[in-house]
Amino acid sequence: MFPKGYLTTKRIDLPYAVTYKKRKHNKKYDYSENNKIDRTGHTYLDYLVFLYKHPGIYVWQLDFLGAIKTDNKNILTFILPILQFTLLDCLF
Secondary structure, three states, rough: OOOOOOOOHHHHHHHHHHHOOOOOOOOOOOOOOOOOOOOOOOHHHHHHHHHOOOOOOOOOOOEEEEEOOOOOOOOEEEEEEOEEEEEEEOOO
């Protein structure tokens, strides 16, 4: 807002504005390491249709819970929603 000149107040007039750094904006995740996989046309609705067509299939969901940067422990969770079962694995 300040560099565009919408206000008559300058950035130097605001003491905290000078000391704070500009915030970083994270980029949208790009599947850079899996360029060979074509993900076009894959939606959540396609997943639900697959589950409906194959009722006897067990689907595991995987989630990685990262740790604090100073800690080297991580948690990996395996979830089996049809049985309401969760398996936690601690990685070092």
